[in-house]
Amino acid sequence: MFRMLRYLVVVLAERKLTVLRLCYRYTDMDPRRLEEDRYAIYAYNGMQPLLFGGTHWTVSLSAWLYDLEMIFHLCHIEANLQVSLASRCLIADLRLWWMTRGEWTLPERTWVHFRAIVMAHLGPILEEGAGESYRDPEIYRDM
DSSP states (O other): OHHHHHHHHHHHHHHHHHHHHHHHHHTTOOHHHHHHHHHHHHHHHHTOOOBBOSTTOSSOHHHHHHHHHHHHHHTTOOHHHHHHHHHTTBOHHHHHHIIIIIGGGOSSSOHHHHHHHHHHHHHHHHTSOOSOOBOOHHHHHTO
16 A cells, blocks of 8 residues: 555656746747657657566566667657656666656766766676566557
């Protein structure tokens, strides 16, 4: 019960931060750029990126990062959206870690910095492996 409540608090806090970031980001943006970003996000969601939860997943961290990089390339996702989209694929304790510690340690919101921080946090732990990755149909049903 407590774990589920903690997860719901984390999800709500993340959604609030995402909305605030998007509001700030799009206040002075060119409408064409806004439409391009909207199309890129739609294409990204259609590719159903793997969700990643940290130490109990079999997909290796490098495979998960590679999968995201390929989707970014295929969907023409601009650098300014990559960190936000990748962080939406984090689940469970890894999402909580990202929201409370990882995100605030980024010197810049770039893919290179995101990748380095996630690798530094999880790289040594995940060398051993275990678990599974999945594509959650509930998440993609309404998109």
